[in-house]
Amino acid sequence: MEKIPVTIPYFDEKEAENVKKVLESGWVAQGPVVASFEKAISAHEQIGYGVAATSCTTALHLAMAASGMTAGMDALAPAFTFVATTNAIVQTGATPVLVDICQETFNIDPRQIEAVIDRDYQERDGRWYNQKTGNLLWGIVPVHEFGLCCDILEVNRIANRYHLQVIEDAACALGAKIGDTHQGGFGNTSCISFHPRKSITTGEGGMVLTDDAALAKRMKELRTHGSTVSADARHAGKGFLLPEHNEAGYNYRMTDIQAAVGMAQVDKLDDIIREKRRRAARYDRMIADTLPEFVTPYVPEGYFHTYQSYVCLLNLNALHLDSIKAGGEYRNRLLQKLEDVGIATRQGTHAIHLLGYYKNRFQYIPEDFPNAYACDHLSITLPLYVQMSDADQEYVVQTIRKTIDQG
Numbered sequence: 312m313e314k315i316p317v318t319i320p321y322f323d324e325k326e327a328e329n330v331k332k333v334l335e336s337g338w339v340a341q342g343p344v345v346a347s348f349e350k351a352i353s354a355h356e357q358i359g360y361g362v363a364a365t366s367c368t369t370a371l372h373l374a375m376a377a378s379g380m381t382a383g384m385d386a387l388a389p390a391f392t393f394v395a396t397t398n399a400i401v402q403t404g405a406t407p408v409l410v411d412i413c414q415e416t417f418n419i420d421p422r423q424i425e426a427v428i429d430r431d432y433q434e435r436d437g438r439w440y441n442q443k444t445g446n447l448l449w450g451i452v453p454v455h456e457f458g459l460c461c462d463i464l465e466v467n468r469i470a471n472r473y474h475l476q477v478i479e480d481a482a483c484a485l486g487a488k489i490g491d492t493h494q495g496g497f498g499n500t501s502c503i504s505f506h507p508r509k510s511i512t513t514g515e516g517g518m519v520l521t522d523d524a525a526l527a528k529r530m531k532e533l534r535t536h537g538s539t540v541s542a543d544a545r546h547a548g549k550g551f552l553l554p555e556h557n558e559a560g561y562n563y564r565m566t567d568i569q570a571a572v573g574m575a576q577v578d579k580l581d582d583i584i585r586e587k588r589r590r591a592a593r594y595d596r597m598i599a600d601t602l603p604e605f606v607t608p609y610v611p612e613g614y615f616h617t618y619q620s621y622v623c624l625l626n627l628n629a630l631h632l633d634s635i636k637a638g639g640e641y642r643n644r645l646l647q648k649l650e651d652v653g654i655a656t657r658q659g660t661h662a663i664h665l666l667g668y669y670k671n672r673f674q675y676i677p678e679d680f681p682n683a684y685a686c687d688h689l690s691i692t693l694p695l696y697v698q699m700s701d702a703d704q705e706y707v708v709q710t711i712r713k714t715i716d717q718g
């Protein structure tokens with residue numbers, strides 16, 4: 312039986328060579344290779360500064376904490392995203408407030424942002440406060456889901472109008488663009504992930520990107536226990552006293568071992584994205600020809616999708632199903648049958664309001680965010696990776712066709 316994973320990272324001998332050099336150097340914690348990796352990623356995205364972290368989750372928390380998000384504040388976030396987006400907000404002590412998405416793009420719906428603010432907040436001295444809790448509306452954490460930028464220009468316009476900050480969750484979107492501008496280049500801080508399901512990987516890892524030199528400096532201190540001196544600078548210098556700590560920071564340091572992998576990966580990034588886009592276009596054509604039960608990913612004019620994941624939606628009409636619940640049950644049966652014949656697929660991502668912690672804390676019901684609910688139940692991620700062959704792709708699409716026909 313063929314085995315097709317949902318994704319696999321793309322390595323050659325360069326990653327191991329780089330790691331060997333770091334091991335031989337004797338310095339394996341955060342040091343010069345992390346600094347080089349920060350420069351390489353920020354240069355690729357055409358942003359001033361990169362601040363590496365242990366994951367995108369910690370990068371998000373670091374960026375939020377350094378930007379002043381804290382208890383007594385609200386942050387708006389899409390209702391359909393990986394749970395790390397809202398967990399990071401919770402970790403600052405602030406309250407995540409969900410906003411529904413557009414089903415076409417899987418991204419936050421700017422019209423819904425304004426609707427939520429107009430419905431739940433009132434203005435006082437130019438700032439907006441939650442009418443029920445009194446919380447200050449701090450800002451928005453939009454997500455560039457699956458490698459497609461959200462409508463960040465519209466999000467920025469709303470943020471200006473209501474005096475809000477924006478931190479972009481670009482975990483999946485390294486290399487994504489609108490026109491010639493990369494994610495993170497629209498005037499906000501953004502955070503990316505190097506988890507193995509992303510375009511390039513460091514095992515685990517993340518990075519904050521910003522053009523704000525002062526913010527970058529503050530985040531570098533906060534990620535190393537609030538220390539005023541980095542660990543490698545301290546070891547390189549003379550003296551025996553520990554540095555000053557003016558803040559209670561974190562240990563969110565990426566290691567040079569991870570960054571060594573990252574340095575080899577970043578050289579492959581453009582090729583990986585090019586190949587994934589080529590395979591995605593091939594899926595688009597194959598699905599249009601043979602699978603009317605699937606809706607392929609939508610890409611707005613001028614957007615550059617990197618296809619971190621290739622995510623389709625089930626077409627309920629084509630399947631003669633009359634509810635999202637029935638669609639979800641059908642989707643799960645289909646994905647199980649594919650798994651039984653060696654094809655790994657996944658639900659796109661989850662609706663936050665259906666997850667235990669959030670459902671219980673905020674007493675949500677599925678209908679609170681109908682688009683997120685639909686995408687939670689009807690989304691399907693198909694296998695996509697550089698090493699995939701034409702035959703693998705045909706096997707995936709033909710097996711889905713056969714499985715649907717068999718009922």
Ligand SMILES: Cc1ncc(COP(=O)(O)O)c(C=O)c1O
Nearest residue numbers: 366367368393395396482504506
């Ligand atoms: C939208 C989004 N945000 C945040 C994360 C968290 O990234 P990490 O695993 O690097 O912490 C992910 C990971 O899948 C994600 O998809």
